[in-house]
Amino acid sequence: MEQRRKIRRPPTGRRLRTGAARRPGDGWEAPPPRQRLFDRRRARRRRRGRRLLALVVFLLALAGVWRLSAWAAEGVQALLEPPPVSRPVSSAPSSVPNSAPAAESWELTLVNAKHPLPGDWQVQPVEVKGGQRVDERILPALQQLFDAARAEGLYPVVASGYRTSEEQRQIMEDKVAAYQREGYPELLARQAAAQWVAQPGTSEHELGLAVDINPDETMGTGQELYDWLLAHAWEYGFIKRYPADKVDITGISNEPWHYRYVGQEAARAITEQGLCLEEYPGQA
Numbered sequence: 001m002e003q004r005r006k007i008r009r010p011p012t013g014r015r016l017r018t019g020a021a022r023r024p025g026d027g028w029e030a031p032p033p034r035q036r037l038f039d040r041r042r043a044r045r046r047r048r049g050r051r052l053l054a055l056v057v058f059l060l061a062l063a064g065v066w067r068l069s070a071w072a073a074e075g076v077q078a079l080l081e082p083p084p085v086s087r088p089v090s091s092a093p094s095s096v097p098n099s100a101p102a103a104e105s106w107e108l109t110l111v112n113a114k115h116p117l118p119g120d121w122q123v124q125p126v127e128v129k130g131g132q133r134v135d136e137r138i139l140p141a142l143q144q145l146f147d148a149a150r151a152e153g154l155y156p157v158v159a160s161g162y163r164t165s166e167e168q169r170q171i172m173e174d175k176v177a178a179y180q181r182e183g184y185p186e187l188l189a190r191q192a193a194a195q196w197v198a199q200p201g202t203s204e205h206e207l208g209l210a211v212d213i214n215p216d217e218t219m220g221t222g223q224e225l226y227d228w229l230l231a232h233a234w235e236y237g238f239i240k241r242y243p244a245d246k247v248d249i250t251g252i253s254n255e256p257w258h259y260r261y262v263g264q265e266a267a268r269a270i271t272e273q274g275l276c277l278e279e280y281p282g283q284a
């Protein structure tokens with residue numbers, strides 16, 4: 001039976017790598033073929049192990065970063081949201097679809113504190129007299145509404161139309177700053193501002209389908225115009241979006257100037273039945 005040869009290490013303590021150096025006589029003796037095969041396999045296993053370990057560490061780090069950023073986002077969200085007690089109780093379902101696709105019927109898209117602007121919402125802003133913008137889809141109806149008002153001796157102007165999310169954010173920040181100037185600490189200033197200004201991403205103005213209509217300051221009075229709008233806006237497809245008797249549902253104070261385009265059919269039904277958009281069939 002053949003004696004197993006003893007393997008001697010190279011003098012440096014490290015096995016030399018080049019084939020040229022691997023010759024008997026310089027302190028290194030080639031291991032038998034079976035032993036070399038075993039060594040190679042063991043090295044391969046070690047390399048594979050190290051790669052697997054690196055991959056696991058990388059995946060764990062990735063999961064950690066993702067979790068941390070999610071927590072940070074939740075923290076910011078909680079900070080920006082007013083406490084539940086300061087907001088009127090809503091009867092709408094509590095599910096909050098985040099960045100849901102746009103409603104099938106674009107003019108009925110619901111946007112409020114519980115229903116953020118659809119992630120795929122598209123606006124084609126067009127400028128109206130006075131410099132404000134609206135989505136071009138409502139321009140013909142808005143023009144007819146204003147023409148009819150003028151025919152009655154009223155002078156409506158669009159005081160606020162389409163806003164980008166950045167503009168909505170700025171309006172919120174301005175309101176918070178105004179409260180802070182009155183002496184409110186920041187957190188209370190944010191809560192107070194949230195009673196009047198919608199959080200960015202939850203304002204109807206970001207749809208481009210809502211307008212704040214006020215009288216031209218030099219002509220006519222607000223009440224006269226608001227009364228006429230209340231009686232006739234539906235004929236042109238617009239509804240008073242935040243009625244005084246629906247504050248508990250809309251979560252927004254009575255706004256006699258804020259009108260929303262929903263199309264003629266829906267505007268007629270909503271007005272005749274005394275509903276708000278949240279109550280209209282098909283709305284969540």
Ligand SMILES: [Zn+2]
Nearest residue numbers: 160211212258
């Ligand atoms: Zn408004």
